Amino acid sequence: KKPKNYPPGPKWLPIIGSAYVLLKKRKQYRNLYKATAVMAKEHGPVIGLKVGKDLIVIVYGKQAIREFLSSEDLGGRPTGPFYDMRTWGERRGVLLTDSEYWQEQRRFILRQLREFGFGRKNMSAMIEEETGIMVESFKKMLAGKSSFTHNMASAFSIHILNTLWMMMAGIRYSPEDKNLLSLQDILGRLFSAVDMVGCPFSHFPILKFIAPEVSGYKLYVETHLQVWDFLYKELTRHKETYDENNLRDFMDVYLKILNSPNRDESFCEKQLLAICMDMFMAGSETTSKSLGFCFLNLIRYPDVQKKAQQEIDQVVGRDRLPTLEDRPKMPYMECVVLEALRMFSGRAFTVPHRALRDTHLNGHFIPKDTMVIANLHGTLMGPDSGVEEPETFKPERYLKDGKITLAETYIPFGFGKHRCLGETLARANVFLFTSALLQHFNFSIPPGCPPTTECIDGVTPGPLPFQALVTLRD
Numbered sequence: 001k002k003p004k005n006y007p008p009g010p011k012w013l014p015i016i017g018s019a020y021v022l023l024k025k026r027k028q029y030r031n032l033y034k035a036t037a038v039m040a041k042e043h044g045p046v047i048g049l050k051v052g053k054d055l056i057v058i059v060y061g062k063q064a065i066r067e068f069l070s071s072e073d074l075g076g077r078p079t080g081p082f083y084d085m086r087t088w089g090e091r092r093g094v095l096l097t098d099s100e101y102w103q104e105q106r107r108f109i110l111r112q113l114r115e116f117g118f119g120r121k122n123m124s125a126m127i128e129e130e131t132g133i134m135v136e137s138f139k140k141m142l143a144g145k146s147s148f149t150h151n152m153a154s155a156f157s158i159h160i161l162n163t164l165w166m167m168m169a170g171i172r173y174s175p176e177d178k179n180l181l182s183l184q185d186i187l188g189r190l191f192s193a194v195d196m197v198g199c200p201f202s203h204f205p206i207l208k209f210i211a212p213e214v215s216g217y218k219l220y221v222e223t224h225l226q227v228w229d230f231l232y233k234e235l236t237r238h239k240e241t242y243d244e245n246n247l248r249d250f251m252d253v254y255l256k257i258l259n260s261p262n263r264d265e266s267f268c269e270k271q272l273l274a275i276c277m278d279m280f281m282a283g284s285e286t287t288s289k290s291l292g293f294c295f296l297n298l299i300r301y302p303d304v305q306k307k308a309q310q311e312i313d314q315v316v317g318r319d320r321l322p323t324l325e326d327r328p329k330m331p332y333m334e335c336v337v338l339e340a341l342r343m344f345s346g347r348a349f350t351v352p353h354r355a356l357r358d359t360h361l362n363g364h365f366i367p368k369d370t371m372v373i374a375n376l377h378g379t380l381m382g383p384d385s386g387v388e389e390p391e392t393f394k395p396e397r398y399l400k401d402g403k404i405t406l407a408e409t410y411i412p413f414g415f416g417k418h419r420c421l422g423e424t425l426a427r428a429n430v431f432l433f434t435s436a437l438l439q440h441f442n443f444s445i446p447p448g449c450p451p452t453t454e455c456i457d458g459v460t461p462g463p464l465p466f467q468a469l470v471t472l473r474d
């Protein structure tokens with residue numbers, strides 16, 4: 001039965017609840033973010049759903065999103081068979097990262113990542129090396145000609161995986177390496193098996209038993225195990241080569257804590273693997289798809305590209321790659337990054353939260369354990385976002401008198417207790433990859449191949465494959 005004053009939403013049918021409306025609308029609008037934006041028009045900024053056994057609330061619109069992300073009561077993380085590490089943690093007997101544990105781990109991760117990867121110097125050098133590799137591989141693809149066409153929607157994923165894996169385990173693979181390609185493949189399959197608002201088998205647990213293949217359960221378990229094994233092998237290697245006086249990466253710093261006698265109980269080996277898994281899940285597709293949106297728009301808006309290149313030429317020149325030290329002198333490029341992030345997050349959702357106790361949102365009752373998730377389209381592109389022509393790629397919108405000014409509604413990384421941990425790394429990656437490529441190449445629409453602006457529906461929406469004509473700059 002619907003709880004009293006539960007947020008308005010489509011009618012509930014027995015057993016399936018409102019899943020059928022969500023599915024129908026999703027099919028009609030081809031994207032979950034569009035479907036839920038339309039539902040917000042019908043029902044208001046807080047939409048109450050029931051999918052199978054789960055209560056799910058979707059939040060849309062700038063004010064409701066602010067209230068949601070500021071709420072302590074809504075600061076839990078989902079439990080149960082779900083997209084993140086917990087499911088797989090449960091099977092493996094991990095200490096569940098419920099809210100308190102997570103906040104402790106979160107503080108630790110942020111502190112340590114500042115040293116291995118997020119600290120300005122290390123991070124810049126690490127990403128620059130990778131951008132250099134990407135520029136060289138593009139030059140190879142020219143094969144003596146002045147231009148070639150390339151699918152830019154998926155061009156970045158291997159390189160972004162490398163930057164993440166460098167930070168976690170100190171390993172850089174060559175772009176053709178078997179291990180790296182297999183990791184990319186496994187993660188890709190894992191993403192296709194899950195969904196931001198859960199998977200069929202999490203809402204209808206019986207599907208696990210009666211339809212393991214069709215419900216996606218089998219694929220989900222298999223791919224999780226593969227990533228787990230990949231991480232576990234590396235952890236074993238780290239333990240064998242560990243040297244207390246030479247901490248190489250995030251795994252080593254965590255091992256140091258594990259070796260100390262008075263460590264807190266939330267620290268354990270499985271927790272470390274779970275964090276690595278989370279970082280792959282949260283950091284790989286998000287960053288590479290933001291870069292995909294960036295280049296999709298750079299070919300659609302050649303004037304923006306030209307302006308960015310002028311700034312790069314002026315500040316960096318052509319003799320060395322751009323670094324993070326150049327960033328304060330490149331406000332236009334910085335705005336290109338901000339706009340690319342808006343294009344990505346404006347079609348995405350926050351991570352799912354869970355109501356820790358009975359509470360209220362926007363005047364409606366939210367029972368304990370309801371899953372709550374925000375559609376960021378509401379605050380970054382929606383009608384009340386305050387963003388003019390939200391579908392237009394316009395870096396200038398952030399520049400006021402030569403200074404970058406961000407509106408309160410600009411929250412591509414969320415905010416509050418679950419604010420993105422990887423913001424610094426993600427922004428550095430988008431900045432350095434985009435400026436290094438623009439420094440060396442022009443990108444344009446190949447004759448007769450206009451790109452589509454439709455995007456892939458899924459956990460993280462990305463541009464559909466599109467070709468760019470890549471030409472060496474003179």
Ligand code: HEM
Nearest residue numbers: 279282283286287290350351413414418419420421422426
């Ligand atoms: C362009 C790239 C990225 C975007 C747009 C992005 C965006 C977000 C958003 C919107 C959230 C949810 C905030 C909330 O629910 O309140 C989030 C959470 C998170 N992100 Fe990112 N992210 C990006 C890259 C990364 C990277 C590179 C990493 C890791 C290295 C990362 C790690 C995380 C983690 C661990 C969380 C969960 C935090 C928590 O629950 O406490 N993200 N991100």
